[in-house]
Amino acid sequence: MNAERVIEISSLNKSFGDFQVLTNVDLNVSLGERIVICGPSGSGKSTLIRCVNGLEQYDSGSISVDGISLSAPGGVERVRAEVGMVFQQFNLFPHLTVIENLTLGPMKARGLTRKAADALAMEYLERVRIPEQAGKRPRELSGGQQQRVAIARSLCMKPKIMLFDEPTSALDPEMISEVLDVMVELAQDGMTMLVVTHEMGFARKVADRMVFMDSGEIVETGTPADVFEAPKTERFKAFLEKILQH
Amino acid sequence: MTRVFRFWMLLGACLFVAGCSGDGTWGWYVIDPTTSQGQSNVRFLIGGFWATIQLSLIAALMSMTLGLLVALPGMSTNRWVRLPSRVYIEFVRAIPLLPMLFWVFYGLPVVMRSLGFPITIDAFWGAIITLAISDSAFTAEIYRSGIQSIPKGQTEAARTVGLTYNQTMRYVILPQAIRRILPPLANQFIYIVKMSAFASVIGMQELTRRANELVVTEYRPLEIYSLLILEYLVLVLIISFFVRWLERKMGADESR
Numbered sequence: 001m002n003a004e005r006v007i008e009i010s011s012l013n014k015s016f017g018d019f020q021v022l023t024n025v026d027l028n029v030s031l032g033e034r035i036v037i038c039g040p041s042g043s044g045k046s047t048l049i050r051c052v053n054g055l056e057q058y059d060s061g062s063i064s065v066d067g068i069s070l071s072a073p074g075g076v077e078r079v080r081a082e083v084g085m086v087f088q089q090f091n092l093f094p095h096l097t098v099i100e101n102l103t104l105g106p107m108k109a110r111g112l113t114r115k116a117a118d119a120l121a122m123e124y125l126e127r128v129r130i131p132e133q134a135g136k137r138p139r140e141l142s143g144g145q146q147q148r149v150a151i152a153r154s155l156c157m158k159p160k161i162m163l164f165d166e167p168t169s170a171l172d173p174e175m176i177s178e179v180l181d182v183m184v185e186l187a188q189d190g191m192t193m194l195v196v197t198h199e200m201g202f203a204r205k206v207a208d209r210m211v212f213m214d215s216g217e218i219v220e221t222g223t224p225a226d227v228f229e230a231p232k233t234e235r236f237k238a239f240l241e242k243i244l245q246h
Numbered sequence: 247m248t249r250v251f252r253f254w255m256l257l258g259a260c261l262f263v264a265g266c267s268g269d270g271t272w273g274w275y276v277i278d279p280t281t282s283q284g285q286s287n288v289r290f291l292i293g294g295f296w297a298t299i300q301l302s303l304i305a306a307l308m309s310m311t312l313g314l315l316v317a318l319p320g321m322s323t324n325r326w327v328r329l330p331s332r333v334y335i336e337f338v339r340a341i342p343l344l345p346m347l348f349w350v351f352y353g354l355p356v357v358m359r360s361l362g363f364p365i366t367i368d369a370f371w372g373a374i375i376t377l378a379i380s381d382s383a384f385t386a387e388i389y390r391s392g393i394q395s396i397p398k399g400q401t402e403a404a405r406t407v408g409l410t411y412n413q414t415m416r417y418v419i420l421p422q423a424i425r426r427i428l429p430p431l432a433n434q435f436i437y438i439v440k441m442s443a444f445a446s447v448i449g450m451q452e453l454t455r456r457a458n459e460l461v462v463t464e465y466r467p468l469e470i471y472s473l474l475i476l477e478y479l480v481l482v483l484i485i486s487f488f489v490r491w492l493e494r495k496m497g498a499d500e501s502r
Contacts, residue, residue: 055402081408091403095421104417109408150403157407 004031006161006192007052012061014047021047022058023216029161034193036203036224039213040239045196048213049163052194053083066160081109084154088166090146092138098125098149099134102156110157117156124152128182144175148182155186162186164195198243204228212236254479276466277473287460291473294453298481301373301452302439308378309438310431313385320390331386338383343444347376351448373445381438385431392427393419425496432489436482443478453477 007029014022021044029035037045050056052063054076063070065079072078093101102121106112112120125131128148130141138146147167154162164183168176180202187193187206197203203210204224212220212227212235220227220236231237277291278284320331351372358365367375396419404414446455457474461467 053406055406077408077410080406083406085403085406087399087403089397089399091397091399093400093403093418093422104404105407105409108413108417109410153403153407 005029006031006066007194008062008064009048009052010062012048012051012058012063014044014051014056014058021216022051025061025216025218027211027218029192029194031160032190032192033208034187034191034206035195035209035211036207037194037196037211037213038198038200038203038239038243039219043213044216045213046165049085049165049194049196052161052163053080053085055085081157082160083163084157084159084161085163086147086150086154086165086167088169090138090143090150090170092146092150092153094138097135097137098130098141101138101149102153105153105157120156121152124155125149127155127185128152142175143171144178147171147175147179151179151182151186161192161194164193164197166196166198168197168199200228200240200244212239214239258476272468273466274469276460276464276469287464287470288473290460291453291456291470291477294451294456295477295481297370297450297452298439298442301370301377301442301445301450302435305374305377305381305442306435306438308374309381309385309434312378312382314389316382316386317389317393320386321393335383335386338379341380343376343380343441344447346380347373347444347448350376350379369445369448369450372448373442373450377438377441377445380441381434384434384437388427388430388434389423392423392430395426396422428496429489429493432485432492436485436489439481439485440478 005028007027009025009027012022012025013020025044025048027035027048037048039045047056051058051070052065054070066082068078068082069075070079092098093104096104099118099121102124103112103114103117106117106120107114122131122134125134128151130145130148133141133145133149138149141149151167167183168179171179176199180199183193183195183202184206193206195202195207207224209221210224210227211218212231212233214235220231220233222232227236228240231240275281275284277288279288316331316334319327320335322328351367351369354372354375355365355367400418400422401414404418409417442452443454445452446458449455453474457470461470464470
């Protein structure tokens with residue numbers, strides 16, 4: 001692919017004490033590309049995407065997002081302005097209403113007026129199909145609704161790239177698809193996405209590239225069609241068998 | 247709550263009946279409001295309320311301010327910023343109130359004078375400074391645990407939507423933490439009220455001091471100290487009623 005590169009990660013290393021979480025990770029992402037990262041728990045996939053927006057520090061290597069190096073002065077703040085993130089536990093602000101959750105960033109970080117921020121927020125609530133919940137507190141919503149609010153909250157900052165850290169892992173099974181549907185639409189709109197997930201159906205549908213990680217290394221990458229049909233490594237094969245057997 | 251209340255009612259009734267038995271060992275006359283002597287004694291004792299309340303309130307406000315100033319650097323990721331706060335808390339917590347009171351009242355003016363700040367500290371301010379410092383170590387810990395009880399994901403989410411550290415604290419963390427901080431902080435106020443009795447030993451005319459003085463002239467310690475305990479009980483019950491109300495209100499807010 002010759003498209004513009006928006007994320008460049010090279011020889012990234014990180015350890016928590018004696019435990020090496022990431023070992024020489026290289027990954028380049030082009031504009032508009034959808035990447036699904038999978039792997040067993042503890043393989044470093046969450047840590048990797050948390051490094052991309054500076055929520056985790058790394059020990060060596062380099063990351064640059066949209067040409068901005070994370071290690072440059074003020075780099076983390078500038079990168080975060082380009083990157084939205086959705087968490088496994090939603091992390092909505094419980095003391096604010098749904099719409100206040102969405103407008104806090106645009107108003108405080110971007111200086112929008114309440115009116116403009118409200119309009120923006122309603123636009124994205126429509127997109128995730130829960131405008132009627134705007135005045136409620138997060139805890140009054142179902143898990144699936146909360147995660148959609150979290151997605152809308154990120155989109156309100158008009159990010160160029162979206163990171164998803166196991167967005168459906170904390171959800172009851174019947175709510176997973178409403179969140180995945182929103183993510184599929186987002187992908188169809190051309191958003192650059194890095195998604196850590198075990199939802200292989202989703203991966204098959206939207207991923208341009210699959211990345212399989214194990215023990216802090218990228219073990220295998222390829223298009224979903226290739227890797228699902230013929231995984232090259234034993235480790236990936238074993239992993240796929242485990243998660244696809246049900 | 248009602249059991250405690252019943253216990254005190256019963257105890258009070260027993261004491262009163264015993265005091266009225268007239269066998270010579272009890273003498274409620276000393277605080278009998280129907281006699282003019284008893285009435286002026288009661289008025290003298292109750293006259294200490296204002297000083298106790300003033301003392302406790304000012305000390306509590308100072309302790310809350312001081313506590314926050316100690317707590318915030320105590321949560322830094324930089325250990326050298328954290329260290330002074332830890333040392334302060336461990337040090338202050340280890341000093342018993344009475345020796346600190348003596349040190350502040352008798353010693354601090356000397357220290358200040360030798361540093362070129364000739365100040366006098368009267369009993370009122372001596373007691374306030376001591377109470378505030380001694381309590382601030384505890385309020386600092388209340389702030390810290392309140393703020394740290396907010397999940398890390400809240401900070402992360404706030405930072406990813408572009409808020410700075412200060413904005414994150416102001417709009418996301420503190421509004422949530424305050425609900426967990428206020429009730430224990432108000433509770434701590436009960437300790438200050440009770441500890442303010444120590445101010446009597448440096449001559450502060452509050453509830454306990456007045457009771458002591460009356461005991462010296464009337465030789466009726468049982469009756470006078472019984473009333474003194476009752477006075478503190480009334481004060482503390484009012485505050486704990488307020489604390490309960492605050493806890494309910496904050497709890498209701500959080501689940502809203």
